[in-house]
Amino acid sequence: MDGGLSSFWGPVTSSEWCEKNYVYSSYIAEFFNTISIVPGILLALIGLTNALRQRFEKRFSVLHISNMILAIGSMIYHATLQRMQQQGDETPMVWEMLLYIYILYSPDWHYRSTMPTFLFLYGAGFAVGHSLFRFGIGFKVHYVILCLLCIPRMYKYYIYTKDVSAKRLAKLYVATLFLASICWLSDRMFCEEISRWYFNPQGHAIWHVLMGFNSYFANTFLMFCRAQQLGWDPKVVHSMGFSPYVRIQKPKRQ
Numbered sequence: 001m002d003g004g005l006s007s008f009w010g011p012v013t014s015s016e017w018c019e020k021n022y023v024y025s026s027y028i029a030e031f032f033n034t035i036s037i038v039p040g041i042l043l044a045l046i047g048l049t050n051a052l053r054q055r056f057e058k059r060f061s062v063l064h065i066s067n068m069i070l071a072i073g074s075m076i077y078h079a080t081l082q083r084m085q086q087q088g089d090e091t092p093m094v095w096e097m098l099l100y101i102y103i104l105y106s107p108d109w110h111y112r113s114t115m116p117t118f119l120f121l122y123g124a125g126f127a128v129g130h131s132l133f134r135f136g137i138g139f140k141v142h143y144v145i146l147c148l149l150c151i152p153r154m155y156k157y158y159i160y161t162k163d164v165s166a167k168r169l170a171k172l173y174v175a176t177l178f179l180a181s182i183c184w185l186s187d188r189m190f191c192e193e194i195s196r197w198y199f200n201p202q203g204h205a206i207w208h209v210l211m212g213f214n215s216y217f218a219n220t221f222l223m224f225c226r227a228q229q230l231g232w233d234p235k236v237v238h239s240m241g242f243s244p245y246v247r248i249q250k251p252k253r254q
Contacts, residue, residue, distance in 0.1 A: 003180050004076050005153065006022065007021070007026060007078075009027075009080040009081065009082055009084075010027045012081040012082075012087035013082050013083040014077065014083045016030075016083045016084060017128035017191075017204045018187045018188070018191035018204065019032055019033055020193065020200075020205065021081065021221065024157065027079070028067065028079045029078065029080060029206075030078040030081065030195070032040065033077050033078040033202070033204050033205050034078045036202070036204075036205035036208040036209050037071045037074050037075045037078075037203075037208050039208075039212045039213070040208065040209070040212025040213075040215065040216075041068050041071045041072070041212075043052050043212050043215070043216040044065075044067035044071065044212075044216070046165065046245070047060075047067070047220065047245075048061060048068075048218055050245045050246070051064060051223070054205065054225070054246075054247070054248055055250075056223060058253075059099075059103055060219065060222075061249075062098055062099065063096075063100075063219055064219060066092065066096045067096065067219070069087070069092050070093060070096050070191065071090040072091045073085075073092050076089075077089040084133070086176070087130055087131060087134065090130065090184055091126070093143060094146065094149060095123045096129075097150070098122065098123050098220075099119075101146065101149055101150060102115060102116060103226070104153040104154065106223070107226070107229055107245070113159075136137055137184065154170070154173075154218075157170075157221070157222075157225045158170045161225060163236065164235055165182035165235075165244070166221060166224045166225070168236075169217050169220050169221040172217045172243075173221060176210045176213050177214050177215040180206070180207045180208075180210035180211050183203040183204070183206045183207045183221075187203030188204075191221065213238050217244075220236070220245060220246055223246045224236060224246045228235065231251060233249040234246050234248050235248075
């Protein structure tokens with residue numbers, strides 16, 4: 001949406017959201033959509049610290065790092081509203097979902113090298129294809145399909161988990177996803193009407209904040225489930241009384 005200040009990055013070449021451009025700075029196109037990503041980066045950093053400190057499998061360190069890469073790419077996209085930077089946001093979204101698919105399905109996959117090899121080649125092929133053809137609605141449909149592939153496995157983990165605190169993490173994951181989706185759709189579908197309001201609720205910015213928490217809850221729940229599979233006696237505890245994380249007790253080697 002057109003704003004007030006001149007643009008440092010030039011004309012908009014990417015998709016826009018329901019926020020006026022360059023209102024607060026000529027260097028940041030969508031101010032609220034940009035700064036609202038910071039909580040997600042901080043939460044991913046907390047998750048990464050916990051994964052490294054307790055020596056979880058490397059896949060979880062990579063997962064938290066991928067969350068941060070996606071968040072940084074999204075910040076750059078919303079700050080510049082350039083086509084290349086939008087692809088720098090969308091491509092990591094797909095890579096991240098492929099990583100979730102690996103973490104969810106790999107424990108029962110008998111051919112250990114097959115899945116990561118296929119997912120790596122798939123992700124690389126998508127990156128090349130997206131840079132050449134810039135999938136529009138196709139990207140959205142593709143991303144939704146990847147998300148849907150994760151649901152049966154997440155549900156299986158939920159029903160097989162008896163720990164009340166871990167189940168609460170899964171419920172928080174669903175709740176934040178639901179609320180974030182409402183904010184995303186409202187911002188997208190009712191932008192013309194919202195633009196006439198005296199106050200813009202910044203639905204897409206709220207989506208960013210909620211999805212930051214959503215990723216953190218999902219990652220923490222998956223870390224609990226994986227630790228349980230490995231016999232590490234996981235427990236969900238809270239740092240400073242409100243920030244949940246998984247504490248494990250690995251069996252001593254004989």
